[in-house]
Amino acid sequence: MRKVAVLSYGMTKVDKHWRKSLRELYGDAAKNALSSVSIPSIDALIVGNMCASDLSDQNNIGALLADYLGITPSMAYRIEAACGSGGAAILGAYTAVASGLYDYVLTGGVEKLTDGVGGNTVYSLGKASDAEYELFYGSSFVSINALMMNRYMHLYRTPREAFADFAVLMHKNATKNPCAQLPFEISRETVLNSDMISDPISLYDCAPVGDGAAALILCPVDLAKKITDSYVEVAGIAGATDTLNISSRSDILTLNSTREAAKRAYRMANVSVADIDVAEIHDAFTITAALSVEDLGFCEKGRFGKMLSSGEMEAGGKVVINPSGGLKARGHPVGATGAYQVAEIAMQLSGKADRMQAKDAEIGLAQNIGGSGSSTYVTILRRP
Amino acid sequence: MSVPRYWRNMPKREKLESKKCEKCGHVDFPPRARCLKCGSDALIPYTLPDRGKLTSFTIVRSAPKGFEKMTPYVLGVVELIDRTLITVQITDVDPSDVAIGMPLESVFRKVCEDGDCGIIEYAIKFRPAV
Numbered sequence: 377m378r379k380v381a382v383l384s385y386g387m388t389k390v391d392k393h394w395r396k397s398l399r400e401l402y403g404d405a406a407k408n409a410l411s412s413v414s415i416p417s418i419d420a421l422i423v424g425n426m427c428a429s430d431l432s433d434q435n436n437i438g439a440l441l442a443d444y445l446g447i448t449p450s451m452a453y454r455i456e457a458a459c460g461s462g463g464a465a466i467l468g469a470y471t472a473v474a475s476g477l478y479d480y481v482l483t484g485g486v487e488k489l490t491d492g493v494g495g496n497t498v499y500s501l502g503k504a505s506d507a508e509y510e511l512f513y514g515s516s517f518v519s520i521n522a523l524m525m526n527r528y529m530h531l532y533r534t535p536r537e538a539f540a541d542f543a544v545l546m547h548k549n550a551t552k553n554p555c556a557q558l559p560f561e562i563s564r565e566t567v568l569n570s571d572m573i574s575d576p577i578s579l580y581d582c583a584p585v586g587d588g589a590a591a592l593i594l595c596p597v598d599l600a601k602k603i604t605d606s607y608v609e610v611a612g613i614a615g616a617t618d619t620l621n622i623s624s625r626s627d628i629l630t631l632n633s634t635r636e637a638a639k640r641a642y643r644m645a646n647v648s649v650a651d652i653d654v655a656e657i658h659d660a661f662t663i664t665a666a667l668s669v670e671d672l673g674f675c676e677k678g679r680f681g682k683m684l685s686s687g688e689m690e691a692g693g694k695v696v697i698n699p700s701g702g703l704k705a706r707g708h709p710v711g712a713t714g715a716y717q718v719a720e721i722a723m724q725l726s727g728k729a730d731r732m733q734a735k736d737a738e739i740g741l742a743q744n745i746g747g748s749g750s751s752t753y754v755t756i757l758r759r760p
Numbered sequence: 761m762s763v764p765r766y767w768r769n770m771p772k773r774e775k776l777e778s779k780k781c782e783k784c785g786h787v788d789f790p791p792r793a794r795c796l797k798c799g800s801d802a803l804i805p806y807t808l809p810d811r812g813k814l815t816s817f818t819i820v821r822s823a824p825k826g827f828e829k830m831t832p833y834v835l836g837v838v839e840l841i842d843r844t845l846i847t848v849q850i851t852d853v854d855p856s857d858v859a860i861g862m863p864l865e866s867v868f869r870k871v872c873e874d875g876d877c878g879i880i881e882y883a884i885k886f887r888p889a890v
Contacts, residue, residue, distance in 0.1 A: 495825040502824050508769055509790045512883070513849050513871065514820065514827035519835050522818035523847070527837070530816070530860050574835075575819040623837050623845035624788060624796065628816065 377474040381600035381607040382757065383593040384413045385484075385719035390557040390588035390707030392490045398425075398432050399444040402486035405589035406445055409482070413593065413603055419478035421445070421452035422468045424461030424485030426711040428454075430500035431492040447482070458504035459660060460746025461485055462590065462714025463615070463753025469594045470613050479599060484591035484719070485712035497585060501710065504747040506620040518582060518661070520622060520748045522574040525663035528629055529576060531678070536576055538681030539662035540567035543580050543704050545689065546659065550701025552731035555716075557586045557707030581662040583702075588709030590716040597760070606726040611739070612645030612756035614638075620750045633752040634671040634743060641754040647739055649673035652695050652756075654724045654734040656717035658745040659702040668743055669697065672754075696734040699724065714744030718755050725759040761874055766881060773883040774868065776846075780806035787844045810866040811889060812840035819855045826872050834858050838886050852887035863889040 386408020388401055396404070402423065410418075421442050428434045438452035457464035462485030469483035489497050501517045510520060528534060544564055550556035567580035600607035616636035622628045642648060649672065657672065659665035666680035674695055675683040683689060689697035700706040700720045703713060721740035723729045742755045771777040772790060780787045781795035782802040789808060794801045817836040820827070827833070834850040836858070850858060851869055864886040871881045 495828070498822075499825040506790070508765075509772075510847055511824070512773070512881070513835060513847065514823060514830065514833060515835050515847065516820070516822070516824045518822070519818045519820050520847075523816045523835065523837050526818055526860070527816035571821075572819075573822045575821070577818075619796065621790065621847060623847040624790075625845075628837060628845070 378476055379597035380470050380473045380594055380610045381597045382610060382718065382722040383595045383600050383603065383607050384409045385590065385592045385722055387555050387590040387716060387719055388588050389555045390586045390709055393587040394490065396587065398428055398434065398486055398488040399440060401488060401587060401589040402441050402591065403444055405484060405591035406482060409591040409593050415480050415593065415603065418447045418450055418480050418482045420450055420472055420481045421447060422455060422465050422472065422481060422483045424455050424465035424711045424715060425487060426456055426458055426461050427487060427489060427500045431496060432488050457751050458746035459708070459710045460714060460744050460751045460753050461711035462716070463742065463744030463755065464714070464746070466592065466715060466718055466755060467613055467615050467753055470610055473594050473596060479595055481594045482591060483594060484589065484715035486589035487709035487711045488587050489585050489709065490587050509621055516574065518577055519574040521661045521663055522577045523622065524628055524667065524748065525576050525661070528663060528666065531629065534681050536568060537564060538684065539581060539666065540564045541684055542659070542662050542665050543567045545684070546698060546702045546704035549699050549732070550705030553700050553706055556701045556705055557584055558705040559701070577661055577663070583660050583704050583708035586707040586709050588707060588712050588716070590712050590719050592715060592719055606728070607760065608722045608725045608757045609760050610755065611647070611758040612641035613754070614640035614644065615751060615753045616640070617751045618749055620747060622748055629667060629677070631667050631671040631745070631749040631752065633749055634668060634745065637752040637754040638672050638743070641756050645756040645758065647756065651739050652741045653737040653739055654696045654699060654721065655741040655743065656698055656700060656720050657702065657743045659698065659704050660708060660745065664745065665702070667749070668745070672741070672743055691735065699729065699732040699734055714742065714753060717742035717744055718757070721757050725757055761879065761881065763879060766879055776808035776866070776884055778806055778808055779803035787842060789844055789846050808844055808846070809841045812838045812864055812886070814850070814858070814860055814862045814864060815839045815845065816860060817850060817858050826874070836886065838864055849885045850887065851885040865889040
């Protein structure tokens with residue numbers, strides 16, 4: 377297997393891009409990634425996307441984007457793993473480069489949620505859960521996560537305030553991110569007093585609905601060295617799964633897919649959780665942040681609130697969590713989110729994160745979840 | 761929902777019919793091709809018990825397509841007396857009276873209507889035990 381590098385990346389602002397289509401969004405991100413480096417060709421395109429067949433009436437997205445970008449006849453396909461599509465696409469691109477099959481692979485993700493009409497967007501996102509046994513009962517993506525949050529609050533006696541404070545931190549971080557959808561500060565009361573969506577999850581516990589695209593170019597480290605000195609190395613990468621139905625898990629408060637993917641990625645990178653300087657984690661809801669931080673190993677089960685209030689998730693703490701603002705405030709263009717995370721970590725490690733920069737970051741982690749924990753993709757990057 | 765799709769799931773949704781592992785005794789709902797616990801494919805028919813207690817719940821106030829008229833309604837994770845967990849709707853109770861740990865029993869109920877001309881969908885829900 378060849379060592380793989382993130383050669384370059386490009387992102388659009390996450391927003392309600394009423395004037396942009398799916399192909400234009402990915403085109404903008406890809407052009408940014410391509411313009412910063414000089415490479416002979418794009419050998420393959422592997423892109424993540426979740427909802428285009430529901431909301432944009434579009435399948436065959438690989439060929440569509442290869443066509444739009446003018447890179448036909450290069451091989452192209454789309455990967456769907458719900459909200460984990462972006463992370464899954466990067467894993468696909470990694471294996472394609474590491475195996476020696478392709479040298480320069482354009483990857484990332486794109487999502488165009490605002491083309492959905494009425495309840496279609498919520499319904500389409502809900503399809504990440506088990507359609508025949510969860511959706512059937514009128515559950516939505518929010519309500520499945522609410523079942524986890526209510527259990528967490530009950531078991532660990534954690535008040536809503538602890539979760540609200542995470543949203544507050546994410547909004548604060550996002551004010552420094554030019555690509556963030558919600559770059560404004562909020563207070564704990566903003567969260568607590570926002571509309572209840574599915575108790576105990578209120579509006580400000582949720583990531584917003586938005587469009588966006590992030591593109592990355594992966595290539596062998598040996599080739600990257602000749603092109604730029606600002607590449608970063610993919611030190612570890614892994615995916616893992618769990619049951620779609622949360623009630624089929626032995627514990628609804630453990631994200632086994634995250635534990636397993638993290639364990640494998642740490643082992644592959646030959647690092648431990650204590651070595652991670654900066655992390656972009658999958659906070660689709662504040663409860664998802666809690667379970668993710670715990671199951672990645674940053675703190676013990678039930679200690680999320682303590683870790684947050686002691687400042688261990690900010691500059692000067694144990695690890696800088698979501699300097700981008702996370703899904704909560706950078707935004708969550710579902711199938712693109714995992715690609716944003718990896719691009720943001722690459723940006724941190726190459727010292728280009730500007731006002732978001734985590735000091736002296738050498739090793740970073742991105743954790744991207746599909747469904748309510750049914751799949752997780754963990755990518756660990758290292759500064760060469 | 762198409763009629764065949766609804767029809768083939770009736771035993772599971774209306775009678776909670778599933779599978780039990782002959783080797784390790786583990787019960788999965790919904791049924792799997794292999795036991796989630798030990799991986800064996802020696803599975804025998806098994807009907808879930810009709811009683812349990814509430815492990816977690818949520819009051820749905822913003823509903824997905826097709827359920828808008830029913831808000832607020834309660835979704836729950838129920839731990840049945842054989843310790844199997846299932847996600848179902850909780851019914852016949854004021855949402856503000858629902859609490860984790862409350863004893864429940866199964867009841868046959870309408871779930872939703874598929875538009876004006878589609879099928880009416882039924883399934884097992886759980887209600888406070890009487």
